[in-house]
Amino acid sequence: MSIKITFLDRSTIAPHVQTRKPLFDHEWVEFQSTAPDEVVQRLRGSDIAVVNKVTLDQEILAQLPQLKLIAVAATGYDKIDIDYCRGKGISVSNIRNYAVNTVPEHALSLIMVLRRNLFSYCQDVKNGEWKKSGQFCFFNHPIGDLAGSRLGIIGKGVLGQAMATIGRALGMDVVFAARKGLNDVGFGFLPFEEVLATSDVVSLHCPLTPATRNLIALPELQLMKETALLINTARGGLVNEADLETAIVDKMIAGAGFDVIMEEPPADNHPLIALMRYPNFILTPHIAWASTEAIQALSDQLIDNIENFVAGKPSNLVYKKSRKPSPSRAGI
Incomplete structure (x- = not known):
């Protein structure tokens, strides 16, 4: 039996990264991108849908009775109606722990550029300030060491832990924030407000949920030091942008x-586009995850998830089914 697999937004994986094809009889169809009104037509007759940012809500899924697996080519699955999938027995898998190096390294890059005011100094050189200074260097902007400063991390998952490792290696005092509003913070955590008020760098590494939406807004920003930096390589919506x-x-x-x-x-x-006129604000286009090594790991894990599902040994499911899969080719 040939299994039909349709990838709706292949362009979300860099073109220079190869995606191997599953080692079972299948038909593979892919589109670089898919508009909302094209989803049902393109997935009709598919056993497995591969998506990254394409929305699969109840209205769409109800028209796709043959669908057995949604293989998300990312960690986040907020675009998928999980409750509907659970009720209809549609499995959903995602990608995990592939960006454990690239995201913290990107966060560190943002910290370094800001802490040392590199953008401001580069712009000064372009504007002739070095020559005007009349000496070997000039001191237009403050430069801060990371060693001895406090790194406050919100989110203690694998990315938060990896960020902590980097911070400690640089001689930073690393602390983790407890959940906002939690009185009993537990071992290894400091109260949320204390972390904001005492950290020189606050780095976000938590998921976007109803509880974390607008986690950082004006009251929290007012708690922070005037000399502090806020870093977000996690999810849009954690910080109130206005x-x-x-x-x-x-x-x-x-x-x-x-x-x-x-x-x-x-x-x-x-x-935030307008805010980029300020040298102390950096915005990159959601590429913290996108080192070549990380994307290749994502691509390999994506196919592993598909092959494991068809073999009856599903991996990285985002919810557990109430019924056991049959022992052979369970998902199909």
Whole structure:
């Protein structure tokens, strides 16, 4: 029996990274991108859907009775109606722990550029300030060491832990924030507000959930030191973007480095695009995860998930089925 697999947004995996094909009889169909009104037509007759940012809600899924597996080519699966899938027995798998090096390294890059005011100094050199200074160097902007400073991490998963390892290697005092509003913080955590108030760098490594949406807004930004940096390589929506704009413009904090925002790609009038005129704000296009090594690991794990599902040994399922799969080719 040939199994039909349809990948709706192949362009979300870099073209230079090879995606191997599953080692079973199958038909593989892929599209570089898929508009919302094309989803049902393209998935009709498919046993397995591969998606990254394409929405599969109840209305769409109800028209795809043959679908057995949704293989998400990412960690986040908020675009999938999980409750509907659970009720209809559609399995959903995702990708895990593939970006344990690339995301913390990107976060560190943002911290380094901001902490040492590299953008400002480079711009000064372009503007002739070095020559005007009349000496071998000049001191237009403060430069701070990371050693001895406090790194506050929100999120103690694999990425938060990897960020902590980097911070400790650089001689930073690393602390983890407890959940916001939690009184009994537990071993290894400090109260959320204390982490914000005492950290020189606050780095976000937590998922976006109803509880974490707007986790950092004006009250939290006002708690932070005026010399502190806010780094977000996790999810857009964790930080209230209008409040962040206020904090940068009014100099409530020293700077911010973001790789994720709510609207991706952003409109021309997005507040954080306008904020890029300030040298102490960095916005990169959601590429913290995208080292060649990490994307290859993602691609390999994606096919592993598909092969394991067809073999009756599903991996990385985002929920557990109430019924046991049959022992052979369980998902199909």
